[in-house]
Amino acid sequence: MNKIVIVITIISMLNLIGCYSYQTITKDELSQAEEYKDLQVITKNKYVYEFDEGNYTFSEDSIYGYGNFKLMKGKRVYENYEGGIKFEDIEKLKMDGFDLVTTILAIAIPVAVIIIAAASFNPLGDGQIFSEK
Secondary structure (H helix, E strand, O other): OOOHHHHHHHHHHHHHOOOEEEEOHHHHHHOOOOOOOOOEEEEEEEEEEEOOOEEEOOOOEEEEEEEEEEEEEOOEEEEEEEEEEEEHHHHEEEEEOOOHHHHHHOOOOOOOHHHHHHHHHOOOOOOOOOOOO
């Protein structure tokens, strides 16, 4: 029974960690992207706009779309947003992308836990890690 709980816990952790994260990109990288994944826009006045995949477009000087607006100064405020943001007002662009380091950690840590748990398993079930002879 404990093995089943451990396996379910590890699988749940892998789902939470994921293998994708926001990576900072430039305006040129955005225009040359093959896929337009989730986008996070951080403006110079510290506003954060998050657009889901397919919910934004861009022109030469602006990004247009609908998504969430998050105010980072003081108390965080989340609101729906629809409109445009000029590139001159943007401090950072971040796009959801594959993260190799997170992927390696998501696999290596659970495997290490399983190896340690298996190495310390006592089939006698007497509460000791190693049995005395």
